Amino acid sequence: MEAVFPTYARWELEIVKAEGTKVYDQNGKEYLDFIAGIAVCNLGHRPQVVQKALEEQLNKVWHVSNLFQSSLQVEVAKLLTDNSVGDLVFFCNSGAEANEAAIKVARKHTQKSKIITFKQSFHGRTFATMSATGQEKIHTGFGPLLEEFVYLPYNDENELEKAMGDDVAAIMVEVIQGEGGVHPGEYIFLQKCEQLCKKYGALFIVDEVQTGIGRTGKAFAYEHAEISPDVITVAKGLGSGFPVGAMIGKKFLGETFSAGVHGSTFGGNPLAMAAAKATITEIFNSKFLQDVQEKGDYFLDQLTNGLKNIGNVRAIRGKGLLLGIEWSEGATEIITELRTHGLLVLTAGPNVIRLLPPLIVTKEEIDIAVNLIKDVLLKKAAAIK
Structure with a gap:
């Protein structure tokens, strides 16, 4: 190496x-x-249904860019929205990219900058998602982080209520903190996050990169808490090892993420969509x-x-x-x-x-x-x- x-x-x-x-x-x-590619190979290694779908797509088209229509993207997006509270999907290549999109849509939609995340959280290693991550070891050595991220104690409703206000663009939370020590969110705490977002006009973002796509016995882990996020981010288990991520959002965010606002060269490419479609068709059963x-x-x-x-x-x-x-x-x-x-x-x-x-x-x-x-x-x- x-x-x-x-x-x-x-x-x-x-x-x-x-x-x-x-x-x-x-x-x-x-x-x-019992690692499964760090919660990636949810159907196991080389699941035949996914391998077959990829082989078939390899003989059709690999990449043309998002200048063109894509029926495969529509099919995968429909599978994701039919099995969640979301209505629209942005495709990318990883969990960090999905969370980056979520941060951008929150700031643009609300025209506010402050985002509340939680200590010991993990949201990625791009500059924005590293800044959103509540772990000092992830920040060390990179100079000033992206401003206006506030890290609160996880599962602490009192501290959350004190920190919320009209200046908050979003609360971003994992249903279970995976990298941070496998700490489940208390349902009453997650429900409080949703309530406060509604009260103050903030977006409620749930990071399901590790917990989504069946990992907890539901299509998405937020379902256990009976909450309704505005934005859900997924990746890892979505493509059975093929790089693919997605941000799922509610319909009202469609005008915020309009043409030219955000993009990804490889996001939603035909091979990724073939893998994702085969994977979630099996799991969302x-x-x-x-x-x-x-x-x-x-x-x-x-x-x-x-x-x-x-x-x-x-x-x-x-x-x-x-x-x-x-x-x-x-x-x-x-x-x-x-x-x-x-x-x-x-x-x-x-x-x-x-x-x-x-x-x-x-x-x-x-x-x-x-x-x-x-x-x-x-x-x-x-x-x-």
């Missing part, structure tokens, strides 16, 4: 083959993948989503029961198939140890083990993962004593 900027702390591991919930390294070793909910509940129960006697486990939290185990110390060694046993997981902050299996994971595979996690944590707990 000597010719590549060292922006990632890479593992000494290369994945050369993948299918379903399994991946294989350069030495042929098999791993059960009530039986599929019900199955995800049941497996998520099962996973949480198995972890809770299996780890209840390990004192160094501080908390187990999350929703659906986005779960986190808070450990008493740094979790990096645990991640490494699990990897040697053939289970891939990752961190969320310094001391949280984040679990993101493909949505097609079986209960048998969940049992394998829970037993491996239990064995490793017991060993680590004994060493700490």
